[in-house]
Amino acid sequence: MTSTAAATAVDPIAERAAVAVAHPNIALVKYWGKRDEAMFLPVTGSLSMTLDIYPTTTTVRLIEGSADTVVLNGHTAIGQAHTRVVRFLDMIRARAGRAEHALVDSTNAGPTGAGLASSASGFAALATAAAAVYGLDADARTLSRLARRGSGSASRSIFGGFAVWHAGEGDGEAGDLSSYAEAIEGDALDPALVVAVVDHGAKAVSSREAMRRTCATSPLYRPWADSSAADLDEMRKAIARNDLPAVGEIAERNALGMHASMLAARPAIRYLSPQSIAVLDRVLALRAEGVAAYATIDAGPNVTVLCARADAQRVAAALVELGDFVAPTVAHLGPGAALVTGRER
Numbered sequence: 001m002t003s004t005a006a007a008t009a010v011d012p013i014a015e016r017a018a019v020a021v022a023h024p025n026i027a028l029v030k031y032w033g034k035r036d037e038a039m040f041l042p043v044t045g046s047l048s049m050t051l052d053i054y055p056t057t058t059t060v061r062l063i064e065g066s067a068d069t070v071v072l073n074g075h076t077a078i079g080q081a082h083t084r085v086v087r088f089l090d091m092i093r094a095r096a097g098r099a100e101h102a103l104v105d106s107t108n109a110g111p112t113g114a115g116l117a118s119s120a121s122g123f124a125a126l127a128t129a130a131a132a133v134y135g136l137d138a139d140a141r142t143l144s145r146l147a148r149r150g151s152g153s154a155s156r157s158i159f160g161g162f163a164v165w166h167a168g169e170g171d172g173e174a175g176d177l178s179s180y181a182e183a184i185e186g187d188a189l190d191p192a193l194v195v196a197v198v199d200h201g202a203k204a205v206s207s208r209e210a211m212r213r214t215c216a217t218s219p220l221y222r223p224w225a226d227s228s229a230a231d232l233d234e235m236r237k238a239i240a241r242n243d244l245p246a247v248g249e250i251a252e253r254n255a256l257g258m259h260a261s262m263l264a265a266r267p268a269i270r271y272l273s274p275q276s277i278a279v280l281d282r283v284l285a286l287r288a289e290g291v292a293a294y295a296t297i298d299a300g301p302n303v304t305v306l307c308a309r310a311d312a313q314r315v316a317a318a319l320v321e322l323g324d325f326v327a328p329t330v331a332h333l334g335p336g337a338a339l340v341t342g343r344e345r
């Protein structure tokens with residue numbers, strides 16, 4: 001083969017497959033509640049930091065078969081996990097005017113389904129790889145809108161660092177166009193997040209069902225949503241002025257308020273375990289000792305602790321002292337979703 005021929009030859013594998021990597025994000029102002037379930041439009045805006053740990057790597061390969069195959073962490077997915085991915089691919093195919101089926105192979109380096117945002121990294125990686133392989137010309141904002149349709153919080157994992165996801169306005173298509181995530185300036189603030197894994201298991205109630213039930217039945221939901229809008233404004237200002245204690249205080253109260261609204265749902269949803277409470281107590285004690293450490297908790301028992309980079313090892317050591325049930329990992333700000341091979345965006 002001449003060098004010219006080599007340069008112009010189409011690589012059939014690169015044309016038919018794309019690989020993307022995305023990282024989880026932890027919300028400092030939470031997304032909890034949808035105003036439009038079908039379009040994944042949130043009741044409130046939210047704000048997160050993308051982490052540099054637990055990446056998800058997803059390959060989407062076009063195949064000749066008559067159905068999609070989904071492999072998650074080495075196991076063929078069935079039931080709801082399979083359906084969620086197939087529906088997502090259907091949406092991408094409809095937009096791209098394509099019909100080919102795909103083999104989706106996704107590996108998550110962190111604990112899946114335990115409230116550590118594996119669906120965020122998962123759908124951010126899937127959106128990025130699927131858009132590439134089906135030839136959608138999607139910029140980052142569009143990718144965040146697409147990822148949102150797989151899992152709301154995935155919209156934020158398209159971006160590295162701090163990201164805000166705008167609630168947007170209206171329902172249906174108007175809502176879809178206006179509800180996207182974008183990166184926000186927060187370069188000066190470079191905190192650590194100590195992830196205290198107290199339980200690796202999948203949760204008893206999915207976050208989707210839990211947020212649905214909270215919205216529908218909790219008398220504390222509306223007050224939380226109203227206060228969360230104010231938290232978002234204050235959080236953006238606190239990040240802009242590089243004020244870690246304010247960021248931590250807002251994040252902690254926002255998360256505890258979200259869990260309070262769940263506890264008041266009927267029937268109640270309680271993700272916090274005795275181990276979670278032990279970590280919360282230790283965080284309070286650290287603050288009393290003069291360490292600026294603040295907790296946040298997603299839809300699961302695991303607690304993440306925000307602190308200054310310089311304090312991360314001290315915080316992690318304090319959590320280790322609680323006993324074998326805590327396995328702390330230190331994370332920092334991580335990158336946005338990116339293609340590894342295949343077509344460039």
Ligand code: DP6
Nearest residue numbers: 027030031151152153207208298299
């Ligand atoms: C508690 O994004 O997993 O982590 O949109 O139904 O897929 P769906 O929900 P999901 O919910 C995440 C909720 C949260 C808070 C957050 O990440 O903002």
